[in-house]
Amino acid sequence: MKVLVPVKRVVDFNVKVRVKSDGTGVELANVKMSMNPFDEIAVEEALRLKEAGKATEVVVVSIGPAQASETIRTGLAMGADRGILVKAEGNVEPLAVAKILKAVADAEKPGLIILGKQAIDDDSNQTGQMLAALLGWSQATFASKLEVEGSDFKVTREVDGGLQTVKLKGPAIVTTDLRLNEPRYASLPNIMKAKKKPIDDKNASDYGIDLTPHLEVLKTAEPPGRKGGVKVKDVAELVSKLKTEAGVL
Amino acid sequence: MTTLLIAEHDNASIKDATNKTLTAAAALGADVHVLVAGENAKAAADAAAKLAGVKKVLLADNAAYAHDLAEPLAALIVSLAPGYDAFVAPATSRFKNVMPRVAALLDVMQVSEIIKVVSPDTFERPIYAGNAIQTVKSKDAKKVITVRTSTFAAAGEGGSAPIENAAAAADPGLSSFLGEEVAKSDRPELTSAKIIVSGGRAMQSRENFAKYIEPLADKLGAGVGASRAAVDAGYAPNDWQVGQTGKVVAPELYVAIGISGAIQHLAGMKDSKVIVAINKDEDAPIFQVADYGLVADLYQAVPELTDALGKLGK
Ligand SMILES: Cc1cc2nc3c(=O)[nH]c(=O)nc-3n(C[C@H](O)[C@H](O)[C@H](O)COP(=O)(O)OP(=O)(O)OC[C@H]3O[C@@H](n4cnc5c(N)ncnc54)[C@H](O)[C@@H]3O)c2cc1C
Ligand SMILES: Cc1cc2nc3c(=O)[nH]c(=O)nc-3n(C[C@H](O)[C@H](O)[C@H](O)COP(=O)(O)OP(=O)(O)OC[C@H]3O[C@@H](n4cnc5c(N)ncnc54)[C@H](O)[C@@H]3O)c2cc1C
Numbered sequence: 135m136k137v138l139v140p141v142k143r144v145v146d147f148n149v150k151v152r153v154k155s156d157g158t159g160v161e162l163a164n165v166k167m168s169m170n171p172f173d174e175i176a177v178e179e180a181l182r183l184k185e186a187g188k189a190t191e192v193v194v195v196s197i198g199p200a201q202a203s204e205t206i207r208t209g210l211a212m213g214a215d216r217g218i219l220v221k222a223e224g225n226v227e228p229l230a231v232a233k234i235l236k237a238v239a240d241a242e243k244p245g246l247i248i249l250g251k252q253a254i255d256d257d258s259n260q261t262g263q264m265l266a267a268l269l270g271w272s273q274a275t276f277a278s279k280l281e282v283e284g285s286d287f288k289v290t291r292e293v294d295g296g297l298q299t300v301k302l303k304g305p306a307i308v309t310t311d312l313r314l315n316e317p318r319y320a321s322l323p324n325i326m327k328a329k330k331k332p333i334d335d336k337n338a339s340d341y342g343i344d345l346t347p348h349l350e351v352l353k354t355a356e357p358p359g360r361k362g363g364v365k366v367k368d369v370a371e372l373v374s375k376l377k378t379e380a381g382v383l
Numbered sequence: 384m385t386t387l388l389i390a391e392h393d394n395a396s397i398k399d400a401t402n403k404t405l406t407a408a409a410a411l412g413a414d415v416h417v418l419v420a421g422e423n424a425k426a427a428a429d430a431a432a433k434l435a436g437v438k439k440v441l442l443a444d445n446a447a448y449a450h451d452l453a454e455p456l457a458a459l460i461v462s463l464a465p466g467y468d469a470f471v472a473p474a475t476s477r478f479k480n481v482m483p484r485v486a487a488l489l490d491v492m493q494v495s496e497i498i499k500v501v502s503p504d505t506f507e508r509p510i511y512a513g514n515a516i517q518t519v520k521s522k523d524a525k526k527v528i529t530v531r532t533s534t535f536a537a538a539g540e541g542g543s544a545p546i547e548n549a550a551a552a553a554d555p556g557l558s559s560f561l562g563e564e565v566a567k568s569d570r571p572e573l574t575s576a577k578i579i580v581s582g583g584r585a586m587q588s589r590e591n592f593a594k595y596i597e598p599l600a601d602k603l604g605a606g607v608g609a610s611r612a613a614v615d616a617g618y619a620p621n622d623w624q625v626g627q628t629g630k631v632v633a634p635e636l637y638v639a640i641g642i643s644g645a646i647q648h649l650a651g652m653k654d655s656k657v658i659v660a661i662n663k664d665e666d667a668p669i670f671q672v673a674d675y676g677l678v679a680d681l682y683q684a685v686p687e688l689t690d691a692l693g694k695l696g697k
Contacts, residue, residue, distance in 0.1 A: 150646055151511045160515050172628075228483070229492045252628065256510050258495045263453065263483035272557035273453050275480045278621065288561065292621045293451070293476040294574075294630075295565040300452065302558045312611065312628060313621060348492035352505065352518040360653055363674035365665075369687040372659065372677050373695070380657045380674065382578070382636040383603075383695065 135245035135285070135304075137180040137189045139214065140235055141173040141196050143205040144255040157353040169205045172250025174212070174317040175310040179280060180248055181213045182315065188282040189246070191215050195238055197222050197231050203333055210328035211320035217331070218242075222338040222345060228256075230338075230345045232264035237341040239269060244305065245285060251276050251309040262309040272302040276311040384413035387441075387463060389472040389482075392419060392427035397434070399575040400473035402537035405434055407530045408471040409538070410500035414438040416467070418549065420459055422449035428546050435541040445551040450560035451477045455552070457484040462552040464489060464525065469503075474529040475574075482529050491523035496631075498534040512627040512650035532574060533633035533654060566620055573623070576606030578636045581625055581652075584612035585641025585662075585681060592618050595685045596640060602692045608632065608652075610642045626651035641681045644669025661685065 145151055146166040153160055169177075183189035194209035195218040196202040206217035220234050239247060252259035266273035274289035278297065281288040285304040290297055292311045302308075320328070338345055366372045377383045388408045391398040401417075408415045415436060419428040420443040428442040441463070447455040460470060460481070470485060472478035474496045486493035498516070499507040505520045506528070573579060580600040586592050592613075600607045609619035611626055625632055627650035637655035642648060644660070644667055652658070653672050660673035663680050670676040677684060 145511070147647070151514050153515045160511060227492050229487060229490075232487060254512065254627065257512070257627065258493070259479050260483035260486070260493050260495060263480065264487035266453075267457065267484040267487035270555070270557075273480075273484065274558070275453070276476065291476075293563075294622060296563065296620065296622050297565075298451070298563045299561040300450075300558050301561050303556075311621075313615065348521065348523050349494065350520040350522060352520055354510075355516050355518070357509065357513055357516050360672050362671045363658075363676070365670070365676045365678060368679075369677070369684055369691055372675055372688065373691045375675055376636070376657070376659070377695070380636075382657050383692070383697070 138244040403532040578605035581608035583642030
């Protein structure tokens with residue numbers, strides 16, 4: 135079974151982004167970019183399936199600017215076999231990403247596609263579900279455990295009330311939650327090896343998919359600020375402030 | 384123009400998330416119908432019919448909708464699509480799972496987790512863990528929207544809408560339900576609690592959560608939350624996680640205990656009305672958003688606080 139893992143290049147999770155003063159977006163110049171953390175978890179899970187003899191090949195794919203190849207290299211350094219870069223400039227919405235991924239899946243015929251549950255930049259939490267819809271495949275989002283059963287899958291999902299376990303008919307889409315695994319760091323020898331692994335260069339236009347956004351971003355603004363308040367000296371003062379000043383007790 | 388609100392419910396009753404989403408749905412300006420999909424869900428449909436402003440309730444009562452499986456529920460919503468211009472649901476795990484599937488089947492872009500309806504086609508939504516607010520205009524003829532419920536007031540009762548049965552859609556048969564582990568608790572649910580007490584990595588163990596956090600929560604009638612670090616370490620169950628990738632809450636009072644205040648945690652609670660932080664590090668970032676900060680060892684301060692509230696008759 136081949137496993138396809140879409141990986142997205144995003145602003146590193148440690149960066150506190152700033153809104154541009156003209157309201158056209160957030161400041162992305164000279165900001166550290168990394169692989170979306172949920173996608174690292176997705177790559178890790180695919181690699182574990184391969185190491186357990188359940189998967190034969192792990193292919194990472196990214197849609198984005200030329201620099202997204204760095205994100206693919208990160209996946210290759212972790213241990214993925216090869217990469218596919220689909221170049222697309224500007225704002226590519228989850229629906230368009232899902233359409234491109236469908237075209238890639240039609241060509242690659244994976245038995246499983248593992249995505250992150252959300253990208254930490256746009257926080258859309260859509261792409262995996264949309265891809266499942268377009269392919270007509272089963273889906274399990276927010277996975278905290280994944281088991282292969284022949285060509286099917288057993289997945290435990292993190293849901294609002296606790297955990298849910300479902301069985302998916304393969305081929306299937308799984309999206310990762312934080313507790314699925316702890317991703318490995320790439321070792322130096324593997325980083326060197328990754329430089330020789332193949333990355334297939336494509337363009338979004340190769341797939342004949344219309345990338346015109348359905349959502350028009352009118353503006354991007356700073357959220358209303360919140361100022362720190364006061365420090366209280368002890369529990370007694372805290373209780374009295376909560377009671378008389380804040381009125382929440 | 385009609386809007387279909389897909390209800391969050393437990394077959395017996397309507398969840399508070401539905402009341403809040405109704406406020407957002409009504410702001411679109413069209414008539415609102417409510418879809419209740421479940422198994423033996425008549426009681427939930429009755430409750431939905433009483434919500435103020437609802438014009439009609441559709442009840443899809445079928446075993447296929449018993450377990451929140453995305454594929455049959457998406458098929459049902461898509462089968463109803465010709466009659467509606469907008470599909471609105473709360474951003475709970477159930478609908479985060481199903482609505483993008485609906486959107487893709489309708490070839491439209493979902494607008495995720497809106498916090499404000501600016502006009503029927505324009506919405507505000509947070510991006511980058513709430514560090515920026517985007518105003519987006521949807522050019523799609525049909526809108527698929529999920530709602531961040533913490534920012535909308537709950538609609539009340541006062542309606543008496545008719546209930547119609549909706550036929551089940553063909554089940555694609557792609558997945559099946561095997562089981563669930565749902566924590567039973569008498570405490571309020573995080574997303575509707577008026578007060579939340581949360582513990583972080585500093586709690587050190589599940590036992591300490593039970594010994595320090597839970598008694599304080601119970602004194603306050605509060606829900607219990609946790610940071611990701613506490614959940615990852617196994618001190619608290621996953622459904623307690625507050626943050627960018629957990630639950631987003633905005634209670635009247637949020638008490639953060641032994642939580643440093645990482646961006647990802649703040650994203651889930653910084654819209655709370657009053658924030659209290661107890662942390663032994665006076666430079667912890669949580670103090671930058673806390674209305675009342677107490678620099679103290681939690682293992683002393685929390686039992687003291689629990690006691691003091693007891694004396695107040697709490
Ligand atoms: C320079 C730049 C500028 C941008 N400006 C804007 C803007 O102004 N407005 C705006 O709305 N968006 C903007 N985007 C983001 C772009 O539109 C997003 O890729 C798209 O919205 C997907 O949303 P998401 O990542 O939140 O999807 P989610 O559904 O949250 O992503 C879930 C998962 O899908 C997969 N995935 C998502 N995207 C990709 C991808 N490109 N390649 C491979 N796998 C992927 C990953 O596995 C990811 O974990 C910008 C991106 C860049 C790089
Ligand atoms: C992709 C991604 C998603 C994430 N999503 C979330 C999310 O949804 N929610 C979330 O919470 N985090 C999330 N995180 C993690 C986040 O970055 C932080 O790591 C996490 O919030 C830290 O938890 P903490 O504050 O409990 O632990 P720490 O940062 O370790 O803080 C512990 C605090 O306890 C204090 N302390 C220690 N002992 C005592 C004592 N005896 N008395 C009083 N104070 C004490 C310390 O001073 C310290 O400030 C995410 C991270 C990533 C990369």
